[in-house]
Amino acid sequence: MAEQKQANHGQQDWEDRACQTFSAERKEDFVVLVLAGITLALVWTGLVGPQFFKSLFF
Amino acid sequence: MAGGGIGVDYTLRNLPRMLPGLLLCLVFGWLALQWDATIHNWQREYKEAAVVLSSVKEGKASADYNAYKQAKDDKYMAALGQFEKGLESKKPSKPFVLKKDTYESVYTSGTMPTKLEFGNLMIQIQMTYVAVLLLLGMLIRNTIGLPAIFQAGTIAARPIIKPGIVILGAYYLWSDVLRVGVIGLLLVVAFVMGTAVLICFWGRKGKVDDGLAGVMAAGAGVCGVSAAVAVAPVVNAKPRDFFYAIGTILLFGTLCLFTFPYIGQLLGMSQPVFGAWVGTAILNTAQLVAAATWYGHQSLLTANIINIVRVGFIPLIVLWAIYFYVIKPAAACADTTKKLNVLQVIREKFPIFILGFFVMVTLNELGFFTQTQRDVLGKDLLKIFFAIGFAGVGLNIAFGDLRKAGGKAFAIGFIAATLKAILAAAAVMLIGAEAFTVK
Numbered sequence: 200m201a202e203q204k205q206a207n208h209g210q211q212d213w214e215d216r217a218c219q220t221f222s223a224e225r226k227e228d229f230v231v232l233v234l235a236g237i238t239l240a241l242v243w244t245g246l247v248g249p250q251f252f253k254s255l256f257f
Numbered sequence: 258m259a260g261g262g263i264g265v266d267y268t269l270r271n272l273p274r275m276l277p278g279l280l281l282c283l284v285f286g287w288l289a290l291q292w293d294a295t296i297h298n299w300q301r302e303y304k305e306a307a308v309v310l311s312s313v314k315e316g317k318a319s320a321d322y323n324a325y326k327q328a329k330d331d332k333y334m335a336a337l338g339q340f341e342k343g344l345e346s347k348k349p350s351k352p353f354v355l356k357k358d359t360y361e362s363v364y365t366s367g368t369m370p371t372k373l374e375f376g377n378l379m380i381q382i383q384m385t386y387v388a389v390l391l392l393l394g395m396l397i398r399n400t401i402g403l404p405a406i407f408q409a410g411t412i413a414a415r416p417i418i419k420p421g422i423v424i425l426g427a428y429y430l431w432s433d434v435l436r437v438g439v440i441g442l443l444l445v446v447a448f449v450m451g452t453a454v455l456i457c458f459w460g461r462k463g464k465v466d467d468g469l470a471g472v473m474a475a476g477a478g479v480c481g482v483s484a485a486v487a488v489a490p491v492v493n494a495k496p497r498d499f500f501y502a503i504g505t506i507l508l509f510g511t512l513c514l515f516t517f518p519y520i521g522q523l524l525g526m527s528q529p530v531f532g533a534w535v536g537t538a539i540l541n542t543a544q545l546v547a548a549a550t551w552y553g554h555q556s557l558l559t560a561n562i563i564n565i566v567r568v569g570f571i572p573l574i575v576l577w578a579i580y581f582y583v584i585k586p587a588a589a590c591a592d593t594t595k596k597l598n599v600l601q602v603i604r605e606k607f608p609i610f611i612l613g614f615f616v617m618v619t620l621n622e623l624g625f626f627t628q629t630q631r632d633v634l635g636k637d638l639l640k641i642f643f644a645i646g647f648a649g650v651g652l653n654i655a656f657g658d659l660r661k662a663g664g665k666a667f668a669i670g671f672i673a674a675t676l677k678a679i680l681a682a683a684a685v686m687l688i689g690a691e692a693f694t695v696k
Contacts, residue, residue: 227416228610230267235423235613238638242630249629252637255287256294 267413278410279645282417282652286390286644293386293640299376305353306363306373313367320364322357329354383518386644387551391514394651403652414649418543419610421642425561426617427626428635433695434562434618437533440692441563444537444681449567450577452677456669457581465669469502471581473670476506476540505670507658510544513678518551526686528555529693533685536563538678543650550643554636558695561614568608 241247267275309325312318319325329352336349355363362370379385397403403411453474460470517539521531531552539545542564549560620626626634685693 226267228608231419231610232613234420238420238424242633247633249633256291
């Protein structure tokens with residue numbers, strides 16, 4: 200009985216962990232898309248051009 | 258965990274906690290890119306100095322720097338003239354000219370300057386920004402350690418590789434994505450799904466606990482930590498087994514990351530073939546992107562498509578695990594309460610960032626980018642995203658995590674993943690570069 204209870208508890212832990220992971224991965228995906236969108240806008244508007252990268256280094 | 262796929266909770270509430278580590282990765286990434294730019298410049302100078310040296314030995318070189326420069330300009334103008342007349346199909350690029358002091362030093366000493374030799378050597382042994390970030394990051398993490406204040410941020414830096422994957426879409430046409438993607442799909446089905454199914458059946462036959470075999474099948478087959486976490490509750494994995502499996506996946510991935518570029522060179526793999534190989538054999542996005550970038554840009558273009566196909570398989574592997582470990586046994590004992598909600602699993606597990614990649618490919622197909630914009634996105638800005646992400650990957654390779662590998666999971670996962678890597682190498686080499694080349 201105690202073993203069964205512990206097993207159920209363990210199962211719940213994993214389910215919670217999986218839910219948290221995938222909710223976080225969803226957020227992560229949205230952040231990724233937003234960052235890519237901002238980058239694209241910067242390049243399209245010409246704010247970031249071919250000299251930008253070289254200007255970052257000595 | 259090294260290159261693991263557990264999601265980062267990017268919220269404003271977490272930002273102060275993440276900021277120090279993110280800044281550390283930004284600075285570390287910048288330093289590595291500075292190193293990369295320097296050694297590439299030295300290698301360019303090395304190649305030009307070698308030409309000058311051979312002219313000196315033949316007595317054709319002039320002591321006058323201006324005469325050397327003028328000769329280079331004349332040669333370029335002549336080639337440009339040929340191109341404009343339509344006699345040459347490729348427009349010549351502007352010549353690389355040595356700086357005055359370097360030219361004079363090479364001319365008078367008749368030897369190659371040490372720093373140029375060094376730059377050339379660093380490129381030959383592929384000690385680019387990717388290697389520096391991974392090796393130095395790992396060294397820092399396992400010697401002086403990473404103070405707690407930086408830990409959350411360095412973990413949060415790893416997914417910054419993904420916007421790079423999305424904007425790289427500006428380099429592809431749909432014809433390339435479909436051509437390489439279809440072969441990638443076959444490779445993924447054969448090797449990635451094959452490994453997962455093999456481990457499940459092998460585990461059953463060897464009387465390995467379902468939880469352990471299921472987690473290992475998902476992790477070693479598809480997508481490392483992320484898939485393992487998704488499958489763990491389905492297969493009732495025990496925490497100990499789960500961490501054994503994760504340790505094994507991380508150990509295998511780390512070994513692949515540092516050895517595959519050299520194995521690829523030894524086997525004489527072209528860049529597209531290497532990209533197809535790592536896309537199939539390495540278990541998670543960060544590690545395979547790092548290995549492919551390490552090998553070269555063409556390799557990355559191919560690996561990226563295979564990876565997109567592979568991560569699209571996460572929902573399918575979860576569906577397989579539910580079927581194999583839950584539905585099938587339930588059906589065997591006539592339990593009809595357990596059903597498979599395919600749409601729900603796909604909706605919950607599909608990695609939506611890959612849709613951004615497809616949007617970029619479509620924009621490129623429709624002519625929304627100039628060649629300059631493509632290069633800015635797919636070469637310059639990509640490097641910035643990758644450098645920050647690789648800094649996070651390197652600084653999170655902790656030997657303590659790798660030591661968690663063990664038990665039966667280690668044997669099963671390691672053998673299956675190694676077998677997959679060997680067979681995949683043979684398959685991609687047989688298929689050949691043409692099929693994997695992104696033009």
